[in-house]
Amino acid sequence: MPIQVTDTTPSDQLNPVGNVVLVVVDIQGGGQANPFLPSKPGQTFMAGREERNAKAVELVAAFRAKNMPVVFIQEVHKPSLIDIGRELDGNEGPHCLEGDPRTALHPGLDPRPEEYLIQKRRYSAFFGTELDIVLRGYQAGTVILVGGMTDVCIHYTALDAHQYDYHFRTVSDMVVGSGQELHDAALRAMKYLQRDALVSSDAVYAWLKTL
Amino acid sequence: MNIHGKTALVVVDFQGGPLDGPANVYQDTQLAKAIAMVDACRAKGVPVIWIQEVHKPHLTDMGRELDGSEGPHCLEGNPATEIAHGLVPAPEEFHIRKRRYSSFFGTELDIVLKAYDVDSLILIGGFTDICILYTAVDAHQRDFFINVVTDVVSGSSPQAHDDALKMVRYLQHKSLVTAGDVSTWLDALIPAA
Numbered sequence: 001m002p003i004q005v006t007d008t009t010p011s012d013q014l015n016p017v018g019n020v021v022l023v024v025v026d027i028q029g030g031g032q033a034n035p036f037l038p039s040k041p042g043q044t045f046m047a048g049r050e051e052r053n054a055k056a057v058e059l060v061a062a063f064r065a066k067n068m069p070v071v072f073i074q075e076v077h078k079p080s081l082i083d084i085g086r087e088l089d090g091n092e093g094p095h096c097l098e099g100d101p102r103t104a105l106h107p108g109l110d111p112r113p114e115e116y117l118i119q120k121r122r123y124s125a126f127f128g129t130e131l132d133i134v135l136r137g138y139q140a141g142t143v144i145l146v147g148g149m150t151d152v153c154i155h156y157t158a159l160d161a162h163q164y165d166y167h168f169r170t171v172s173d174m175v176v177g178s179g180q181e182l183h184d185a186a187l188r189a190m191k192y193l194q195r196d197a198l199v200s201s202d203a204v205y206a207w208l209k210t211l
Numbered sequence: 212m213n214i215h216g217k218t219a220l221v222v223v224d225f226q227g228g229p230l231d232g233p234a235n236v237y238q239d240t241q242l243a244k245a246i247a248m249v250d251a252c253r254a255k256g257v258p259v260i261w262i263q264e265v266h267k268p269h270l271t272d273m274g275r276e277l278d279g280s281e282g283p284h285c286l287e288g289n290p291a292t293e294i295a296h297g298l299v300p301a302p303e304e305f306h307i308r309k310r311r312y313s314s315f316f317g318t319e320l321d322i323v324l325k326a327y328d329v330d331s332l333i334l335i336g337g338f339t340d341i342c343i344l345y346t347a348v349d350a351h352q353r354d355f356f357i358n359v360v361t362d363v364v365s366g367s368s369p370q371a372h373d374d375a376l377k378m379v380r381y382l383q384h385k386s387l388v389t390a391g392d393v394s395t396w397l398d399a400l401i402p403a404a
Binding site: 003151167185196197 | 275280282312338341351354356368374375377385
């Protein structure tokens with residue numbers, strides 16, 4: 001039997017392989033107050049977005065200061081919901097509607113002209129998008145994931161990165177889940193895929209300093 | 212059941228050949244349920260699709276699968292890589308080999324499902340938390356309705372199995388079913404002409 005993951009303590013060492021790209025996944029809300037409150041009965045909620053968002057702005061600035069690539073991912077759906085797929089069949093209600101101020105990226109995370117902003121209509125940032133082409137362009141070996149939600153878009157983006165043979169590092173103090181239980185479960189699942197997957201933001205800064 | 216339109220049964224990595232080694236994860240009762248479900252689907256004209264994970268012994272196609280909890284697995288030529296004895300793909304059924312976790316990744320599964328014109332999938336096999344979950348996620352992202360048969364899937368650990376079922380339910384609330392539910396649904400199904 002494979003080894004069961006029980007410890008999700010993040011590593012304080014990034015240990016990247018090859019070139020590194022920071023992928024900022026679905027840090028949205030447009031600076032609105034409480035943009036993502038539960039919209040369906042039984043839907044859970046996990047606090048921590050405000051703190052995470054502020055840390056993401058700092059981390060993006062630190063990457064830019066070192067001329068390191070940052071890719072921004074934004075989930076969007078048409079208000080007609082024609083592109084929502086099966087996403088209303090589970091825990092989530094309508095979300096990330098185009099034109100809704102809450103769908104905008106968090107203020108301070110505005111992509112620069114030379115950076116990629118990739119809009120997606122499914123959970124994985126690779127699904128139906130140019131992300132793999134963009135990462136190949138950067139000759140990425142390792143992607144660093146921050147954003148949300150841990151158990152949905154982070155987990156399933158990590159999965160596809162894994163299946164495309166990238167090393168991935170999820171910054172566990174910079175991801176927020178749909179609830180604590182599934183957040184924890186997704187951290188275990190990602191560490192099952194790659195034993196070095198979970199790192200702290202301190203690990204990323206320590207690595208940036210060496211550049 | 213979470214059925215809309217036509218349905219296919221997808222048997223994911225129900226491997227292990229004789230199911231006699233220490234690495235076997237399937238109980239005899241699960242094998243018996245799988246065999247009965249395959250037979251019942253065939254009798255009602257529900258297409259059965261077989262997925263088998265394989266890797267070359269030289270591991271060139273292993274990707275990052277050795278970077279986590281798993282060691283080398285599903286090596287071509289190893290008896291334990293065979294589909295569990297008792298489960299036999301028929302010549303007219305698709306038997307799809309894959310080299311990653313999701314059954315959609317780098318395979319013809321999406322084409323085959325289009326050919327059958329199905330909207331709903333019944334998933335059995337393993338691991339619950341790896342190839343079942345990640346096949347379910349890709350099916351979800353491709354707009355299929357998912358039915359994971361909770362008593363005919365096996366996880367890499369009990370905890371990971373439980374975690375994965377919660378994740379599948381997050382995607383589609385009606386997605387967790389039992390072999391009994393499938394049997395009842397099949398009994399009521401009028402065979403395809």
